[in-house]
Amino acid sequence: MSAQTVETIRTSTLLRLATAGSVDDGKSTLVGRLLFDSKSVLADQIEAVERVSRDRGLETADLALLTDGLRSEREQGITIDVAYRYFATAHRAFILADCPGHVQYTRNTVTGASTADALVLLIDARKGLLEQTRRHLAVASLLRVPHIVVAVNKIDLVDYSQERYEELAAEIRATAASLGVADVHPLPVSALVGDNVVDRLGNTPWYEGPTLLELLESLPTADEPDVESFRFPVQLAIRPQGAAISEEYRDYRGYAGQVASGVVRVGDPVVVLPSGRRTTVEGIDTADGTLDEAFAPQSVTLRLADEVDVSRGDLIAAADDAPEVTQDVEGMVAWLGDGTLRPGATVLLKHTTRTVRAKVKDVVGRLDLDAAELVSADELALNDIGRVTLRLASPIAAEEYVVARRTGAFLLIDAHDGMTLAAGMVGDALAAVRHGDLTASYAI
Known part of the structure; x- marks a missing residue:
């Protein structure tokens, strides 16, 4: 850049x-x-x-x-x-x-x-x-x-x-x-x-x-690019098909999305998560033509050098600085549902462009607004803020919210009616803010 x-x-x-x-x-x-x-x-x-x-x-x-x-x-x-x-x-x-x-x-x-x-x-x-x-x-x-x-x-x-x-x-x-x-x-x-x-x-x-x-x-804005950790949630795999497709694009395969953070350049080594397959970026396309590099929050299509199985919900990340893949998530949630959240509940978890089934393993505690500390609780009611642990049916590439706002955020969704139940932040965000660990969280 x-x-x-x-x-x-x-x-x-x-x-x-x-x-x-x-x-x-x-x-x-x-x-x-x-x-x-x-x-x-x-x-x-x-x-x-x-x-x-x-x-x-x-x-x-x-x-x-x-x-x-x-x-x-x-x-x-x-x-x-x-x-x-x-x-x-x-x-x-x-x-x-x-x-x-x-x-x-x-x-x-x-x-x-x-x-x-x-x-x-x-x-x-x-x-x-x-x-x-x-x-x-x-x-x-x-x-x-x-x-x-x-x-x-x-x-x-x-x-x-x-x-x-x-x-x-x-x-x-x-x-x-x-x-x-x-x-x-x-x-x-x-x-x-x-x-x-x-x-x-x-x-x-x-x-x-x-x-x-x-x-x-x-006031300064928060749009300064994070020039280190490249993250690209895939929204759509593009593979033109049909008799009307020109010969030039008959073998085209690209992956569209918005750069969540960092910078990517043609030739950069990347890894596709959660599969872990490694490749390099062969090209960066937009509606206005090709680019040599792309950065957050640009929407682009990436072409990869190898035929890697990539679909919506996958994350393309810098190969030398990729997040870990996990099926166990602990984080703070702002509970927005009309009912209560209890251990054992089954929900959908939406993380970037990926949606997976999840089970609430435990409600660790609830934030006491007067004392500004977590207190013991076995459920969360409307407008409560608390910490929960989740077990996912399939893995996601999640990061601590204090480090990466886009890839550290998630939603909990009602699997039956599609209503949003909670906004969540991966990791112990409350402990991080109280200990002043804010270094990277504002460089969105």
Whole structure:
């Protein structure tokens, strides 16, 4: 990879962010204020919001309506699903996942935060840190979200008190540290008034830090390529067939997918897992032609020098740095199912592009959000975070999540209805974050 290519990726202007918070903390209003004050809303959208606000008897526009797109949400005055918004400023483009605040929708927060470069977490200045706040911090820590921004909202309802803000900021930092969050940025805001969201209105002269938008524009992204461990989950084996195929492509055999990490070059030795067959890369193809090298997160087709049996779910990896293949997995899971998870349960485990049957051997423990430690438990209920051991029907090439985010993540799926039951991280992620083992986890 050329130095210019690496530098282009490192200076990417796209930031993926997610928002979360407890119910009624003003999250939707904050997002609406961010969109409105950054002039990222079309005139007809503003008119629609003003019209609905008048119908509700409000004197001013309810900016929360800019994010609550579903009719059922508007009628209830709550956000119940992850809403994605795209906006841009002069300095950066953003993809925003607005996650619901209700505790029963923590599963949606996991979805929104799983690919985020930054999480904006709201707390009410009057209420302080709640159990849901700690749960969101724990999820962010386990998912290795690189940057956590904690907006102490409704600062206007505590008379813009510096003392109250500093008290909460200290508690935020202490709680984040206990959960292994390495990068946390508290700041006081008033989403309703608009102070410190995009503009400074002078109500907090004691706060000398950046506004929310200034902070988001300055945070580094997590798109720097991992130039070492090449990983390529195979999505599709391509072998054109039929009379209409030209002679040039009659013997074509390629393997399509997205580079999960690292760099691959023509001529590199690779290994196909779980079979363990070794070969070299003969060619790298795209819709626009051939390449000499490919890197994460490019989608390409690899051609191999030897006729190796490769199919969807296999992993092509660097031959000299390949992960181990295993049928026994231990990891942390965020349980998202409505029922409970108990030992003996049979589920499907989806790891990269591979799906296998799995049996829950043991529920090792559950994360106590107040003590930030694992406590004994024999089952996991909705929104619990805990450690489990699994026995798989066939092997996977899994790695520790703290080392490789893409190949260290998995899902547990209901084999009967296909519903997602849990988001999982291979290894003891909780112990890793509490011991500060974060070196590689942010180089996604």
